[in-house]
Amino acid sequence: MLQLHAVFKSYRQGRQTIDALRGVDLAIDEPGFFAVMGPSGSGKSTLLHLAAGLDRPDRGRVVVDGQDLSNMGDGQLTLFRRRRVGIVFQKFNLIPTLSAAQNVALPARLDHRPSSWIRQRVAELLESLGLTDRAEHRPDALSGGEQQRVAIARALVFSPKLLLADEPTGSLDSANSDRLWTLLGDLAKRHAMTVVMVTHEAAAASHCERIYVLGDGVFRGSFDVNGLDHASVATRYQQLGR
Numbered sequence: 001m002l003q004l005h006a007v008f009k010s011y012r013q014g015r016q017t018i019d020a021l022r023g024v025d026l027a028i029d030e031p032g033f034f035a036v037m038g039p040s041g042s043g044k045s046t047l048l049h050l051a052a053g054l055d056r057p058d059r060g061r062v063v064v065d066g067q068d069l070s071n072m073g074d075g076q077l078t079l080f081r082r083r084r085v086g087i088v089f090q091k092f093n094l095i096p097t098l099s100a101a102q103n104v105a106l107p108a109r110l111d112h113r114p115s116s117w118i119r120q121r122v123a124e125l126l127e128s129l130g131l132t133d134r135a136e137h138r139p140d141a142l143s144g145g146e147q148q149r150v151a152i153a154r155a156l157v158f159s160p161k162l163l164l165a166d167e168p169t170g171s172l173d174s175a176n177s178d179r180l181w182t183l184l185g186d187l188a189k190r191h192a193m194t195v196v197m198v199t200h201e202a203a204a205a206s207h208c209e210r211i212y213v214l215g216d217g218v219f220r221g222s223f224d225v226n227g228l229d230h231a232s233v234a235t236r237y238q239q240l241g242r
């Protein structure tokens with residue numbers, strides 16, 4: 001579903017060059033709920049942005065659902081981003097002046113879908129994420145957990161096979177975080193979708209099936225969670241991280 005082949009990405013900052021990814025090889029091929037774990041600055045967000053087609057690698061290939069993003073022109077990449085992959089962020093990135101329903105509908109409006117199709121799809125998604133009675137609320141009238149569920153609904157409008165989540169519980173309290181991790185796992189199962197969550201927390205990653213470890217812009221290895229508790233996940237992670 002998601003393959004990175006020898007992916008390099010640097011950022012220029014004034015006279016300095018920061019090597020965010022330094023030759024990452026990584027493949028997540030089956031449906032399920034997976035974590036990419038690494039400390040702050042290890043390149044996790046960069047990796048997710050490349051997978052979502054929000055940015056391009058300097059070198060190497062990013063392949064999503066069999067499609068090589070490096071072969072796509074800008075127009076094709078825009079459509080890929082909108083239709084083929086979903087992404088959610090720590091800060092939700094909802095439009096503050098739009099209602100929950102209008103936020104969810106936005107990608108479909110940009111894609112010129114018929115209004116009847118949009119109405120039905122939005123209603124379906126709000127219902128399945130327990131947001132039906134929040135449809136007309138603006139983001140500032142919603143809890144953090146509700147806002148993140150709206151963002152997830154928006155990411156699922158076109159039923160992507162790959163859902164990416166960048167520290168999705170970074171702005172939530174622990175009860176809402178737990179609920180969100182469970183939801184992401186359920187969505188992966190229910191829709192046979194590959195959900196990739198980036199996190200630096202063992203508590204988050206231990207909800208996933210397998211953990212891929214990133215350190216200093218390099219893929220360090222992976223391990224199966226298989227019922228490991230937080231402490232054991234943290235230990236395995238530290239062993240791979242160094």
Ligand SMILES: Nc1ncnc2c1ncn2[C@@H]1O[C@H](COP(=O)(O)OP(=O)(O)O)[C@@H](O)[C@H]1O
Nearest residue numbers: 011013018020039040041042043044045046047
């Ligand atoms: N747009 C950018 N401009 C300059 N440096 C960046 C930019 N984005 C990320 N970086 C740098 O690249 C490295 C990896 O960042 P990032 O992928 O955000 O890591 P993580 O998400 O694991 O914290 C960091 O050193 C960060 O400061």
Ligand SMILES: [Mg+2]
Nearest residue numbers: 044045046166
């Ligand atoms: Mg990040």
